[in-house]
Amino acid sequence: MDFGPYLLLATLEGAVGAAVLALTALGLALVFGVMRIVNVAHGAFFMLGAIIAWWVADRLGVGSALNFLAALIIAPLAVGAVAVVAERSVLRRLNYNPESTIVATIGLLYVIEQVALMTYGPDARPVVAPWDFRIQLPWFGYSGYKILVIGASIAILLAVWWGLTRTRIGLMMRATQFDSETARAFAIPVDLVYGGVFAFGAMLAAVGAVLVVPIQQAHYLMGTDPLLLSFIVVIVGGLGSLRGTVLAAVIIGLSDGIISVFFTPTLAKIIATLAVATILIVRPRGLFGTRPT
């Protein structure tokens, strides 16, 4: 294949990775931005979404499209429910203390991974893509499902942006993010907002996982890479900045995909890490990070 078509293929692969990464990292950024919690269990929620998607598709058995649609609804809801239980039973009891919650979410990560290993097992299992069609380009054919993943991610990101900037719930979340004490003084139920944001962040990771599981297969350790990349994205984008997170996800996802296709995935991770170091030297608060007021 010539260089041009090869680059196009690599860019498409990168765009698929960026689409899933943007969803996952946005969940992490929301939780950090609003609650000031570094959720180390975010990758475990991603993995749980993929495993529940496989379980739903396996049990339902009504055809790949319906199986997938059911998984796309049930898995994020189930993961959101797990997140709510974790938030109420662990994080709230720790009074959302930044240091304690890091340790607590590390524990949560291990608990979820071990429960997944004990129930789901060590095997990697695929969910069949809902539609099996290829888009034929002049140089190569490309999976229509992967294009759908990019489209779905863009639609969800736009919906989240609309919800945050155009609805009352979004306004409550943003007010809580900037000053939770003053938010309480204006009758904003901050504890409810925290619970909702933690669940929603986990659900975004689960949606990303359901979208990717027809491409990648579900496995109980599959949350590690998305977690690390999400952390990189959130730091590069600027802690708490959602638009920075999305932009960084696109940059890192695309570069990861392109370098993985042309060279190796390991080199892609090395370059991403070097990019983070460079950006943090030049702009210590990331691309869109602001000084605390």
Added chain:
Amino acid sequence: MLKVENINSFYDRTQVLRDFSLSAEAGRVLCVMGRNGAGKTTVLKSIMGLIRPHSGRVIIDGTDIAPLQAEEAPRHGIGYVPQGRRLFSELSVADNIEIGLMARGSGQDVRERVLDFFPVLRERFYQRAGTLSGGEQQMLAIARALCLDPCVLLLDEPTEGLMPAMIARIGEVVLKLKSHGVAVILVEQRVDAVLRIADRVLFVENGRSRETVEAEVLRKTPEMLERYLGVGQ
């Protein structure tokens, strides 16, 4: 209208308020004065439930809100202008106003009334709150609290860092609210501002409510200020 009865409040294990009491009446301005660290801001935070008193009562219209969540104070009509304004500075003026309106489900008529009170905010409506001048920020902080259509308004050092013209404007606003029947509790350090707008002055010392004096009496006997604040008029 609002009664605080024998509250005891703590920051962690440090007791800040000791058997503190006060009462605020409709259409009157009560000024809370005391030296730095006396517990003035803690009084307002305890009324708002931002610091939950360990004991004592905060009664508004017959309901004790001290044991309730902090969200209940605004729902009962208590507006709060915190020290340092504490605006949502990354949000627009419109969003800050909307947050005030949402707190008690106030309608657009309240919004219009508040904006008529502070016309400059109408001009800056879609501007980010953090980009306003100090005086405009203070107006927005008061406007946001007024969006609750409050029956009690708590103001924590509203003149801090402002120019004399703006201090006079805030004094006018407080007097106007008073004429509308709002009970105002004002924490203030500026003696001249206090003597101009207060009806009563409550002195706080080491977290205790010491003495409530009619402002008229205080104007005639400024030596009381010396006793509690270490300053003369």
